[in-house]
Amino acid sequence: MSFTNHRKMQLYGALLLLPAALLLTTFAYLPTVTTVINSLFLPGFRGAPTEFVGLENYQVLFDDPTFWQVARNNLLYALGTIPTSIALALGMALFVNGKLPGRGFVRMAYFTPTILPMIAAANIWMFFYAPQIGLFNSLLGALGIPGVNWLGDPSVALSSVIVMSVWKEAGFFMIFYLAALQSIPPELKEASDLEDTSRWSFFWRVTFPLLMPTTLFVLINSLINSVRVVDHLFILTKGGPNNATNLLLYYVYENAFSFFDRTTAATITVVILVVLAVVATLKFTILDRRTHYQ
Amino acid sequence: MNTTTSSNAKNSKTYAPRPRYVSVPSLETVAAWLLAVIWVFPLLYAFWAAFHPSEFMVNFSIFAPLTLENFTDAWSQAPFARYYLNTFALVTGVVIGQFIVCTLAAFAFARFPIPGKNVLFMLVLIQLFVFPEVLIVENYRIASELGLINTITGIGLPYVASALGIFLLRQTFKTIPRELEDAARIEGCNWLEILWKVYVPLAKPTYLAYGLVSISHHWNNFIWPLVVTNSVESRPLTVGLGVFSAPETGVNWATVSAATLLSIAPLLIAFLLFQRQFVQSFLRAGIR
Numbered sequence: 352m353s354f355t356n357h358r359k360m361q362l363y364g365a366l367l368l369l370p371a372a373l374l375l376t377t378f379a380y381l382p383t384v385t386t387v388i389n390s391l392f393l394p395g396f397r398g399a400p401t402e403f404v405g406l407e408n409y410q411v412l413f414d415d416p417t418f419w420q421v422a423r424n425n426l427l428y429a430l431g432t433i434p435t436s437i438a439l440a441l442g443m444a445l446f447v448n449g450k451l452p453g454r455g456f457v458r459m460a461y462f463t464p465t466i467l468p469m470i471a472a473a474n475i476w477m478f479f480y481a482p483q484i485g486l487f488n489s490l491l492g493a494l495g496i497p498g499v500n501w502l503g504d505p506s507v508a509l510s511s512v513i514v515m516s517v518w519k520e521a522g523f524f525m526i527f528y529l530a531a532l533q534s535i536p537p538e539l540k541e542a543s544d545l546e547d548t549s550r551w552s553f554f555w556r557v558t559f560p561l562l563m564p565t566t567l568f569v570l571i572n573s574l575i576n577s578v579r580v581v582d583h584l585f586i587l588t589k590g591g592p593n594n595a596t597n598l599l600l601y602y603v604y605e606n607a608f609s610f611f612d613r614t615t616a617a618t619i620t621v622v623i624l625v626v627l628a629v630v631a632t633l634k635f636t637i638l639d640r641r642t643h644y645q
Numbered sequence: 646m647n648t649t650t651s652s653n654a655k656n657s658k659t660y661a662p663r664p665r666y667v668s669v670p671s672l673e674t675v676a677a678w679l680l681a682v683i684w685v686f687p688l689l690y691a692f693w694a695a696f697h698p699s700e701f702m703v704n705f706s707i708f709a710p711l712t713l714e715n716f717t718d719a720w721s722q723a724p725f726a727r728y729y730l731n732t733f734a735l736v737t738g739v740v741i742g743q744f745i746v747c748t749l750a751a752f753a754f755a756r757f758p759i760p761g762k763n764v765l766f767m768l769v770l771i772q773l774f775v776f777p778e779v780l781i782v783e784n785y786r787i788a789s790e791l792g793l794i795n796t797i798t799g800i801g802l803p804y805v806a807s808a809l810g811i812f813l814l815r816q817t818f819k820t821i822p823r824e825l826e827d828a829a830r831i832e833g834c835n836w837l838e839i840l841w842k843v844y845v846p847l848a849k850p851t852y853l854a855y856g857l858v859s860i861s862h863h864w865n866n867f868i869w870p871l872v873v874t875n876s877v878e879s880r881p882l883t884v885g886l887g888v889f890s891a892p893e894t895g896v897n898w899a900t901v902s903a904a905t906l907l908s909i910a911p912l913l914i915a916f917l918l919f920q921r922q923f924v925q926s927f928l929r930a931g932i933r
Contacts, residue, residue: 357758360757360758361757361758361759361760363753363757363836364753364756364757364758364759365753365759367749367750367752367753367757368749368750368753368754368759368765370745370746370749370750370806371746371747371749371750371769371806371811372750372806373806374746374802374803374805374806375768375769375772375806375808377787377791377803378777378780378784378787378802378803378806379771379772379775379777379780379803379806380768381783381787382780382783382784382787383775383780383783385783385786386780386782386783389783439680442680443677443680446673446676446677446680447677449673451673451674451677452674453678456681457677457678457680457681459917459920460681460682460684460685461680461681461684462920462924463684463685463688463913463916464684464687464688465927466861466865466912466913466916466923467688467865467909467912467913468864468865468866468867468882468883468886468908468909469865469867470865470867470883470886470887470890470908471883471886471905471908471909472687474691474886474890474901474902474905475687475688475690475691475902475905476687477890477901478690478691478694478898478902479687479690484898486690518684518687522684523927526924526927526928527928527931530928568931572931575774578779579776579778579779581868582867582868582883585867585868585871585887585891586887586890586891600778600779600781600868603781603782604781604868604872607781607782607785608872613782616782617782617783620779620780620781620782620783623779624775624779627774627775627779628774630774631771631773631774
């Protein structure tokens with residue numbers, strides 16, 4: 352390949368990248384940079400120059416007990432949804448990987464919540480959770496048990512939100528486990544049967560370790576989802592009662608579009624970006640050790 | 646995303662009957678079915694509520710009269726026809742835009758000697774973690790500076806240069822043998838013709854998988870469309886449904902159920918018809 356030809360190829364390549372580069376700059380890189388910058392300045396008043404305050408906005412944010420409550424909620428939300436949905440997803444995959452009557456239906460039942468919009472899922476669960484006429488309390492009432500204020504009681508509300516998220520998410524993770532299970536060579540099972548290994552120890556000694564890459568992959572995805580998906584809060588609780596179910600991204604939304612405090616919103620966004628950066632590092636270091644981008 | 650999943654995707658295409666060594670205890674079957682019933686119950690309940698008068702919301706009687714009134718109520722109380730149109734326009738526009746932009750970028754990454762290519766590719770992959778909705782405040786400002794507030798373009802444009810699309814197509818393009826490309830060049834094809842006649846047709850399964858994932862994502866997307874729209878003219882179904890069914894509006898529940906089913910019906914039906922394609926696509930794409 353001649354020198355000019357190589358140059359031409361470089362130019363063509365750059366031109367092919369241009370649309371994507373422009374769009375990514377506009378809606379990903381630029382906003383990331385301006386978010387970080389905004390978090391370091393005081394908000395300007397009508398054309399007045401803004402004042403650089405360094406980390407003061409972070410100081411203010413970290414002194415705000417509401418922020419810590421929201422951060423704690425988000426952590427509890429992640430701890431509540433992730434292990435449960437992973438365990439359920441694995442259980443579901445093991446169920447439908449075996450010989451099960453009506454396997455097709457069962458698999459569909461597990462997966463269907465995945466394709467519903469979070470908003471629709473939240474609407475449906477609202478019927479369950481509603482205090483007076485909701486299904487849960489009606490059933491409890493029929494058994495003579497006093498109802499629970501599923502979304503109105505601060506000590507229960509976050510758990511109610513978690514239960515709904517697990518229902519929505521588990522089936523999605525199941526398909527990855529199912530695919531991984533189907534790629535495990537049957538010879539392993541044959542060998543273990545010759546050795547008279549119990550199913551229990553076969554699972555923990557063979558299946559589970561072989562599923563580790565899938566577990567890591569699912570873990571990364573569920574970590575991202577736990578800071579990214581807050582749609583259901585708009586229907587179920589709006590972050591309440593008294594911030595008991597508020598999550599970081601919802602708090603950003605509130606600050607920006609209800610309290611019109613763009614600076615605080617930017618500062619919280621940076622916190623979210625840091626969390627995502629940690630997750631990304633986890634993915635690129637641990638998970639991709641097995642992956643080759645050729 | 647990683648090679649394990651993509652190779653698994655291939656395997657799971659054949660749900661081959663696996664050899665049995667122990668008969669599954671019925672306890673396991675019972676548990677599997679119980680879980681399945683719990684998992685479909687919310688959706689079945691939504692159907693129950695939508696097709697019966699509201700006094701039967703928590704009164705399960707087989708003699709409860711069926712009705713379509715909730716659907717006609719929902720349809721007349723909110724402009725669902727318009728919401729449908731907006732969502733169709735949004736999903737079509739986003740997928741076409743993504744196909745074009747991601748194809749070009751993926752082709753560049755797969756076949757062109759761009760200086761600093763690996764660094765650039767890592768930069769693109771950042772978008773797998775930093776989504777437009779995370780940067781909601783600044784993206785709102787940028788969208789308003791570009792005059793995109795309350796437009797369908799405004800909802801879709803931030804998602805057009807999709808890292809996932811670029812990643813998947815690049816992986817596929819890289820597997821296509823150079824010989825095919827050389828043959829096309831001998832026949833006098835230029836670069837764009839080579840892309841169009843050799844690479845794109847051979848990547849059809851990737852387009853299908855990515856397209857289905859993208860359609861489901863944008864049909865269901867909520868928070869960014871909520872922020873960037875403020876009127877009926879541009880709101881997609883999810884936002885319309887969210888506005889309609891917000892608890893404080895005091896809309897009858899049976900009507901909300903009907904509205905919920907209306908909004909999910911096309912995707913749900915498509916899923917039930919093409920279950921395997923959907924599941925394969927989600928597997929291939931690895932992320933929504």
